[in-house]
Amino acid sequence: MPPFRAARFVFRTGKFSVEDKAPRIEPPVIHQVAIIAMGHASPSHLLPVFARADLAFERGEGAWLFATNGERYLDFTSGVAVNALGHAHPHLVAAIQAQASKLIHMSNLFKSPDGERIAARLCEASFADEVFFANSGAEAMECAIKITRKYQAANGRPERYRIVTFEGAFHGRTLATLAAGGQEKYLEGFGPKVEGFDQVPLGDLEATKKAIGPNTAGILIEPLQGEGGVREPAHAFFRALRQLCDDNDLLLVFDEVQTGMGRTGELFAYQRIGVTPDVMALAKALGGGFPIGACLSTKDAAIGMTAGTHGSTFGGNPLAIAAASAVLDLMLDSSFMERVRRSSLLLKQKLASIVDRHPDVLAEVRGEGLLIGLKAVGPSPELVAAFRDEKLLTVGAGENVVRLLPPLIISEAEIEDGVSRIEKACVKLSAAHAKRKAVG
Ligand SMILES: Cc1ncc(COP(=O)(O)O)c(C=O)c1O
Numbered sequence: 001m002p003p004f005r006a007a008r009f010v011f012r013t014g015k016f017s018v019e020d021k022a023p024r025i026e027p028p029v030i031h032q033v034a035i036i037a038m039g040h041a042s043p044s045h046l047l048p049v050f051a052r053a054d055l056a057f058e059r060g061e062g063a064w065l066f067a068t069n070g071e072r073y074l075d076f077t078s079g080v081a082v083n084a085l086g087h088a089h090p091h092l093v094a095a096i097q098a099q100a101s102k103l104i105h106m107s108n109l110f111k112s113p114d115g116e117r118i119a120a121r122l123c124e125a126s127f128a129d130e131v132f133f134a135n136s137g138a139e140a141m142e143c144a145i146k147i148t149r150k151y152q153a154a155n156g157r158p159e160r161y162r163i164v165t166f167e168g169a170f171h172g173r174t175l176a177t178l179a180a181g182g183q184e185k186y187l188e189g190f191g192p193k194v195e196g197f198d199q200v201p202l203g204d205l206e207a208t209k210k211a212i213g214p215n216t217a218g219i220l221i222e223p224l225q226g227e228g229g230v231r232e233p234a235h236a237f238f239r240a241l242r243q244l245c246d247d248n249d250l251l252l253v254f255d256e257v258q259t260g261m262g263r264t265g266e267l268f269a270y271q272r273i274g275v276t277p278d279v280m281a282l283a284k285a286l287g288g289g290f291p292i293g294a295c296l297s298t299k300d301a302a303i304g305m306t307a308g309t310h311g312s313t314f315g316g317n318p319l320a321i322a323a324a325s326a327v328l329d330l331m332l333d334s335s336f337m338e339r340v341r342r343s344s345l346l347l348k349q350k351l352a353s354i355v356d357r358h359p360d361v362l363a364e365v366r367g368e369g370l371l372i373g374l375k376a377v378g379p380s381p382e383l384v385a386a387f388r389d390e391k392l393l394t395v396g397a398g399e400n401v402v403r404l405l406p407p408l409i410i411s412e413a414e415i416e417d418g419v420s421r422i423e424k425a426c427v428k429l430s431a432a433h434a435k436r437k438a439v440g
Helices: 027-037 090-100 113-124 137-154 175-181 205-211 235-248 269-273 318-331 334-357 380-389 412-439
Strands: 008-012 015-019 057-061 064-067 072-075 130-134 162-166 197-200 216-221 251-255 279-282 293-297 362-368 371-376 395-397 401-404
Touching: 072 412, 090 318, 113 130, 113 293, 113 318, 130 137, 137 162, 137 175, 137 216, 137 251, 137 279, 137 293, 162 175, 197 205, 205 235, 216 235, 235 251, 318 334, 334 362, 334 371, 334 412, 362 401, 371 380, 380 395, 380 401, 380 412
Parallel strands: 162 197, 162 216, 216 251, 251 279
Antiparallel strands: 008 015, 057 064, 064 072, 130 293, 279 293, 362 371, 371 401, 395 401
């Protein structure tokens, strides 16, 4: 086999180019690379906790992902509600590149002028007075749980540490956030469940009232359950929760890890609902793909969080802050959310007509903004696979729902394209169902 030149992709100002000065690779090396790429060289050394699809991506551009096998996919996952600006957005890339060449990490032992600036921008855009930066959604939630407990302790009520949560919730994979989510399938085998969470059915006000007792510190809820199956209780329920918290001096905590940063068509979902929490967790889209989480709180709610009560080595790291700052630059422009709402309307209208045409495949469209759920009639993994066959990537959720989470910058043409892929998948599934019925 003759030697050949490997194409090396070089990243310049948001565009990929092929550099022709890549090193020569000799045949034996090529052979090894090919074997590794095919996954035959050795068993995976990654902890097998993810049921990964047999597909790998090497680059992305806007709403598109390019697989290592040369195929192009329309991305309606956005890294599970993370890549809100799409892939390789030039503004985000430039911000990360510029910061990387100045300062990648700086500990929280010292002041963070950029961290101060972005915290101020988040507070200006929300109900909050103070922000703690973390690295993930679960960590942002851990901080929210700690603020809630500490609020009561700092007000002389340390016995109030319990938090009311809701069935179907997902708050992360740390031991405390798993206990808050309360899903048995995730808790099983990990020892005693972290104490202090009382779960009630979503939207059940009477059960919520009953769950509040002398040890209750707060109520924790997702404005719109993502993992749980794109489920949203009535706005009146949120208003009632606010009232319950006010009446009993409890904190109302919103987990906006998935809904926050524009996903539902407002910067934060609480703004759409019209009910303001005391504490809010963010992550996912906040860094546009760079890992960062944040816990936002009123000054009053965070009264117990004095020096030494919480911390993180990486939280608020300069690179993450630069990414979040670039995301906010775009999202704080009023036209950004208008566009998300327009895209949402278009997508939901088109999906509703597909549901009408294929009632044997799709039962319902639900959700807000660009957090949309398609309830499947058959098993939802079959639907995800059928979409993937049409080169459209989607995400599963609870209640037999498939989530559509396109990047918030998706164009109308790309929405039309995605919808036509969904229609094609439905036509094929309908035909397969009909055939199975005829045989059966
Ligand atoms: C609502 C919600 N909270 C918390 C989390 C946990 O976030 P992370 O995976 O970044 O820890 C998630 C993740 O899907 C989420 O959807």
